[in-house]
Amino acid sequence: MGKTPAVAAVDWGTTRMRVWLVDAAGGVLAERRGDDGLITAQQKGFATILEGHLAALGAPATLPVIICGMAGSRQGWLEAPYVTVPAPIGAILAGAVRIPGQSRDIRIVPGLAQRLADAPDVMRGEETQLAGVGLPAKGRHLVCMPGTHSKWVLVEDGAVDGFCTWPTGELFSVLAQHSILRHSLGENPKPVTPDNPFFQDWCRKALAEGGDVTSRLFSIRAAGLLQDLKADEAAACLSGLLIGGEIASAGRRHGESTTAIVLVASGALATLYRQALDLAGLAVRTVDADEAVRAGLIEAARENGMIAK
Amino acid sequence: MGKTPAVAAVDWGTTRMRVWLVDAAGGVLAERRGDDGLITAQQKGFATILEGHLAALGAPATLPVIICGMAGSRQGWLEAPYVTVPAPIGAILAGAVRIPGQSRDIRIVPGLAQRLADAPDVMRGEETQLAGVGLPAKGRHLVCMPGTHSKWVLVEDGAVDGFCTWPTGELFSVLAQHSILRHSLGENPKPVTPDNPFFQDWCRKALAEGGDVTSRLFSIRAAGLLQDLKADEAAACLSGLLIGGEIASAGRRHGESTTAIVLVASGALATLYRQALDLAGLAVRTVDADEAVRAGLIEAARENGMIAK
Numbered sequence: 001m002g003k004t005p006a007v008a009a010v011d012w013g014t015t016r017m018r019v020w021l022v023d024a025a026g027g028v029l030a031e032r033r034g035d036d037g038l039i040t041a042q043q044k045g046f047a048t049i050l051e052g053h054l055a056a057l058g059a060p061a062t063l064p065v066i067i068c069g070m071a072g073s074r075q076g077w078l079e080a081p082y083v084t085v086p087a088p089i090g091a092i093l094a095g096a097v098r099i100p101g102q103s104r105d106i107r108i109v110p111g112l113a114q115r116l117a118d119a120p121d122v123m124r125g126e127e128t129q130l131a132g133v134g135l136p137a138k139g140r141h142l143v144c145m146p147g148t149h150s151k152w153v154l155v156e157d158g159a160v161d162g163f164c165t166w167p168t169g170e171l172f173s174v175l176a177q178h179s180i181l182r183h184s185l186g187e188n189p190k191p192v193t194p195d196n197p198f199f200q201d202w203c204r205k206a207l208a209e210g211g212d213v214t215s216r217l218f219s220i221r222a223a224g225l226l227q228d229l230k231a232d233e234a235a236a237c238l239s240g241l242l243i244g245g246e247i248a249s250a251g252r253r254h255g256e257s258t259t260a261i262v263l264v265a266s267g268a269l270a271t272l273y274r275q276a277l278d279l280a281g282l283a284v285r286t287v288d289a290d291e292a293v294r295a296g297l298i299e300a301a302r303e304n305g306m307i308a309k
Numbered sequence: 310m311g312k313t314p315a316v317a318a319v320d321w322g323t324t325r326m327r328v329w330l331v332d333a334a335g336g337v338l339a340e341r342r343g344d345d346g347l348i349t350a351q352q353k354g355f356a357t358i359l360e361g362h363l364a365a366l367g368a369p370a371t372l373p374v375i376i377c378g379m380a381g382s383r384q385g386w387l388e389a390p391y392v393t394v395p396a397p398i399g400a401i402l403a404g405a406v407r408i409p410g411q412s413r414d415i416r417i418v419p420g421l422a423q424r425l426a427d428a429p430d431v432m433r434g435e436e437t438q439l440a441g442v443g444l445p446a447k448g449r450h451l452v453c454m455p456g457t458h459s460k461w462v463l464v465e466d467g468a469v470d471g472f473c474t475w476p477t478g479e480l481f482s483v484l485a486q487h488s489i490l491r492h493s494l495g496e497n498p499k500p501v502t503p504d505n506p507f508f509q510d511w512c513r514k515a516l517a518e519g520g521d522v523t524s525r526l527f528s529i530r531a532a533g534l535l536q537d538l539k540a541d542e543a544a545a546c547l548s549g550l551l552i553g554g555e556i557a558s559a560g561r562r563h564g565e566s567t568t569a570i571v572l573v574a575s576g577a578l579a580t581l582y583r584q585a586l587d588l589a590g591l592a593v594r595t596v597d598a599d600e601a602v603r604a605g606l607i608e609a610a611r612e613n614g615m616i617a618k
Contacts (some may be wrong), residue, residue: 082535113535118514120531149489149527165527170488178487179479180458205427212520214551215558218458218474222429226391226422242523249524 007306008054009297012071013125014038018294019053021063024307026298030057038070046077046104047126049185058229064105066096066301068128068293072108082113082122088159093296093303109300114162121165125293126151131158132296133264133287142254143262145289146174146243146273152250164253166246172238181217181238184224189235191268194275198233202240211249213241243276251280259307264289314338316373316615317363320607321380322434323347326604328362330372333616335607339366340396347379355386356411363471373414375405375610377437377602391422391431397468398440402605402612420607423471429593430474434602435460439469441605442573442596451563454573454598455552455582457482473562475555481547490526490547493533499542500577503584507542511549520558522550552585560589573598 005021036049050065080097096107111124126145127206130153131198133173135141145151151222154161176185192199206213220237223229229237261282265273266289277284290294302309314330324346330338345358359374381389387407405416420433435454441460444450446467454460463470485494501508515522529546532538538546570591574582575598579612586593611618 114531115535120528120535122531122534164524165531166523167488167527168523171523171526174483174487178483209561210519210521211524212554212558212561213471213523214475214477214480214554215520215562215592217480219429222423223430225431226424226429226515227426245521245523249521252518252521253524261593308329 003027003029003266004140005059005063007066007298007301008057008059009294010050010065010067010071011125011128011293011297012037012067012069012076014070017049017053017069019050019057019058020294020297021059022298022301023308025251026302026307028294032057038073038076039156041071041077042075046071050106051183053271054307058134062104064107064301064306065105066109066297066304066306068297068300069125072111073124076108076131078108080108080110083110083127085112085114085162085223087112088154089127089160090303092127092160093131096304097302105306107304107306109297112160112163113176116162119162120165121163123163123165126153127160128296128300129289129293130155130296131299132260132294133293134194134295135262141262142260144250144273144277146246146269147265150246152254154171154254164250165187166249168246172242175217175238176235179217181234184221184229184231184234184239186231190232191293192236192239192272193268194271196233196236196240198236199240199272200275200279202237203279204240206241206244206301207248207276207280209245209248210252211245213245216241240276241273243272244279247280247282260285262291266290312336312338312374314368316375316607316610317366317368318436318603318610319359319374319376319380320434320602321346321350321376321378321385321555321605323379323514326358326362326378327338328359328366329603329606330366330368331607332612335611335616337603341366347382347385347423350380350383350386355380359415364480371413372513373416373615375416375418375613377418377606377609377617378434381406381420381431384415388419389419392419392436393430394421394423394469394471398423398436398464399467399612401436401469402440403571404611405609405613411452414615416613418606421469421472425471426475428471430472432472432474433461435462436469437605437609438573438598438602439464439605440608441603442571443599443604444571450571452549452571452573453559453582453586455555455578456574459555461563463563473559475558477551477555481551484526484547485544488526489530490543493530493538493540494547495540499541501545501548501581502577503580505542505545505549507545508549508581508587509584510545512553512588513549515550515553516557516585518554518557519561522554525550548581549585552581553588556585556591569594569609571596573601575599
């Protein structure tokens with residue numbers, strides 16, 4: 001592009017990382033992806049991995065870096081202590097913590113903690129994604145960020161009011177691999193698609209049952225024994241049950257706030273959740289999750305004075 | 310005792326088995342327990358294992374044998390096809406299937422299938438336990454049989470009307486070992502006791518939420534990070550959440566039928582469920598599960614003409 005990078009933006013998760021070079025106007029100049037997430041970095045060193053990616057991108061030695069994700073956890077490069085909600089999104093980003101002893105200016109965006117006695121919760125990485133969604137400065141917005149640990153976040157007038165986690169992706173994989181349902185789903189079930197009638201049927205059942213999913217889990221096994229349910233169909237049932245259950249449970253918890261949802265997701269997961277939210281009768285605006293985290297990191301670079309506001 | 314055995318009664322599960330010698334009046338003369346359940350028997354042979362136990366008990370070569378449990382599954386000694394509910398308990402027992410090619414009269418009690426399109430379910434072993442509970446011949450009774458796969462059974466005028474499975478025990482062990490909660494519960498959490506305040510508190514929360522447990526699972530992890538929740542406390546939270554969730558879900562499903570419950574359980578599990586049902590405000594009569602299965606097998610021997618009615 002001929003433009004000069006002003007900052008490197010890094011989304012550093014548990015198993016993978018992404019690096020973008022960004023110019024002074026917030027334009028993306030280059031991108032790199034790697035499988036060297038937190039787990040690899042704990043062994044090889046965070047600085048070594050980051051400098052490798054920056055060198056490959058031809059980044060100058062003084063280019064500042066803004067990071068979000070698990071690199072800021074206690075097991076990461078440097079713990080960026082949780083910011084307690086409620087908290088304005090801008091202030092969360094501005095609280096990025098600088099890593100000492102580095103020649104570059106490298107900062108990590110803090111995660112969020114909900115310190116309620118009855119509903120403690122944490123997030124790390126999603127706060128930056130949320131900042132990149134481009135929510136209106138005013139009003140009440142419910143944001144659904146599906147994944148291994150799905151987060152539903154209530155944002156009010158630009159501040160994170162509260163949030164709750166459903167471990168939907170993790171439940172699917174743990175049950176598929178380690179519970180009696182492994183006999184029903186088999187070794188490598190086909191990816192579930194939103195038009196699958198089993199996905200839709202079980203999603204509808206779960207939506208009608210207020211987040212109670214445990215009473216139907218064993219039915220998937222029984223349907224294999226009694227109704228000749230196939231492995232791919234069983235996977236669609238489990239996916240529909242868990243995603244529908246998550247949406248029903250979130251609806252129960254957030255009440256009238258769930259009339260319109262901002263869905264932050266990419267790829268196949270986005271299509272499944274859009275279908276499930278549609279079955280729930282909810283109006284949805286979808287924002288691409290990959291784009292949101294990149295936009296959130298650029299916003300964080302601005303809030304930390306690395307590029308102009 | 311000096312008495313002569315009239316039948317051997319065998320509870321043959323997935324991982325263990327129990328054998329009793331019973332006299333013509335239904336009195337128990339001797340007992341043996343072994344770790345050679347279905348999984349071992351698939352390798353060593355069912356007849357070999359059974360004859361070994363009978364020889365050790367000094368049983369005559371012609372003594373008939375009545376069996377319940379997973380030995381009657383498709384992966385067992387001989388498939389005793391499921392009886393479809395609704396079905397009278399006596400008729401279920403009388404339908405025991407004889408194993409061909411054996412010098413003894415050896416029969417296996419069939420399991421039950423609920424062939425509802427929307428709520429398929431199966432059980433194998435619990436039908437015999439149920440027969441041993443000694444329910445009144447008339448009236449409507451809701452029976453809770455907790456375990457790896459908890460069964461809630463509705464019995465009406467001596468017939469099984471319907472049932473539903475909650476995989477509560479399996480969920481606990483799969484989540485404790487394979488989910489992110491393993492970091493919270495540690496390697497070997499202490500067994501949970503009913504007086505544990507974390508068990509009671511999380512049980513109450515779950516009871517108030519209609520069987521929705523997925524919205525609180527991640528809270529256990531977050532409470533470890535934010536509130537210094539200890540491993541044994543985390544195990545108590547998870548146990549309370551899942552057992553309370555099961556009871557709330559069963560209450561939602563069975564409605565007014567849940568005003569009085571027959572709990573069929575032994576040992577520590579019995580004490581946890583009694584506490585949880587008490588927190589739910591339900592009147593409970595407890596029947597020992599070990600005694601129930603023995604009594605059910607003796608009843609099955611009577612129904613099959615092996616001993617006098």
